[in-house]
Amino acid sequence: MKTNTTSIHALRDGSTIRCRPLRASDRSKLLDGFEHLSPDSRYRRFFSPTPRLTPSMLKRLFDLDGHDRFAVGAERLRMGWLGGAGLGVARFIRLPDSRNTAEIAVSIVDEVQGQGLGTILMYELAAAARDHGITRFVAWVQPDNEPMKALIAKLDPLAHAHHEDGLLFFDFAVPGAIALPSAKVPVRRTGPLDGFVGWCADGLRQLLPSLPGGAFGRT
Numbered sequence: 001m002k003t004n005t006t007s008i009h010a011l012r013d014g015s016t017i018r019c020r021p022l023r024a025s026d027r028s029k030l031l032d033g034f035e036h037l038s039p040d041s042r043y044r045r046f047f048s049p050t051p052r053l054t055p056s057m058l059k060r061l062f063d064l065d066g067h068d069r070f071a072v073g074a075e076r077l078r079m080g081w082l083g084g085a086g087l088g089v090a091r092f093i094r095l096p097d098s099r100n101t102a103e104i105a106v107s108i109v110d111e112v113q114g115q116g117l118g119t120i121l122m123y124e125l126a127a128a129a130r131d132h133g134i135t136r137f138v139a140w141v142q143p144d145n146e147p148m149k150a151l152i153a154k155l156d157p158l159a160h161a162h163h164e165d166g167l168l169f170f171d172f173a174v175p176g177a178i179a180l181p182s183a184k185v186p187v188r189r190t191g192p193l194d195g196f197v198g199w200c201a202d203g204l205r206q207l208l209p210s211l212p213g214g215a216f217g218r219t
C-alpha cells in the first residue's frame with residue numbers, strides 16, 4: 001500500500017472491507033475496535049492486562065508520520081463505499097539504529113479473527129514498508145500465540161525467532177523486499193561480495209540483541 005491509498009478486499013465470510021492508512025480522526029473507531037478485543041487478544045497485543053487504552057497509549061498509537069511510524073487500518077465497507085466499524089490495525093515503527101528494520105504489531109477484533117484479515121493487513125503494511133526502504137520486520141510474540149506465529153511463517157517461511165524475557169523475538173523479511181541476510185543466518189564468506197555482506201550481517205547481529213525493550217509490546 002502506498003501510504004496515501006486505500007484498497008478493498010473480501011474476507012473469507014464474503015464481507016467486504018477497506019484498508020487505508022490510520023489517521024487522527026480514527027480515534028473513536030480505534031477505541032471502539034479495542035472494545036471488541038477479548039482480554040486474551042489484548043494481552044497478546046499489549047503484553048499485560050489492558051482494560052482500557054490510556055491517554056498516553058492513545059497518543060503513541062496515533063503518533064504517526066507515514067515514514068518511520070505508519071499504521072494501516074481495516075474497516076467494514078457498507079453500501080460499497082461507506083466506512084463502518086474498525087476491524088483491525090497493523091503498524092510499524094522503524095528502529096532508530098537499523099534503518100531498514102521496523103518493529104511491527106497487529107490486532108484484529110475477535111469476531112473477525114481467522115477470516116484472513118491479519119494476512120491482508122500485513123501485506124498492506126509490507127507494501128508501505130517497502131516504499132520507505134524497510135526490508136526487515138521484527139516482532140515480539142508470546143510463545144503460545146499460534147495465530148501470530150503462523151501468520152509470520154506465511155509471510156516469511158525463513159523467519160526465525162529466539163526466546164528473550166519469556167517472549168519470542170521474530171526477525172523476518174518484509175514480503176516482496178530484497179533483504180539483507182537475516183541477523184541469525186550465518187553468512188559464508190567465500191565470494192567477492194562476502195566482505196560487504198558479512199559486514200552488514202555483523203552489524204545487524206550486533207544491533208538486534210540490544211534492541212530497546214520493544215517499540216510496542218513491552219513498553
Ligand SMILES: CC(C)(COP(=O)(O)OP(=O)(O)OC[C@H]1O[C@@H](n2cnc3c(N)ncnc32)[C@H](O)[C@@H]1OP(=O)(O)O)[C@@H](O)C(=O)NCCC(=O)NCCS
Binds near residue numbers: 040041107112116150
Ligand atoms: C494474530 C492475529 C493478528 C492474526 O490475525 P487473523 O486475521 O486471525 O489472521 P488470518 O485469518 O489472516 O490467519 C493467518 C494465519 O494464522 C493461522 N491461524 C489463524 N487462526 C488460527 C488459530 N486459531 N490457531 C492457529 N493458527 C491460526 C493460520 O495459519 C492462518 O493462515 P491460513 O488461514 O492461510 O492458514 C489475530 O489473531 C489477533 O489480532 N490476535 C490478537 C493480537 C495479537 O496476537 N497480535 C500479535 C502480537 S503483535
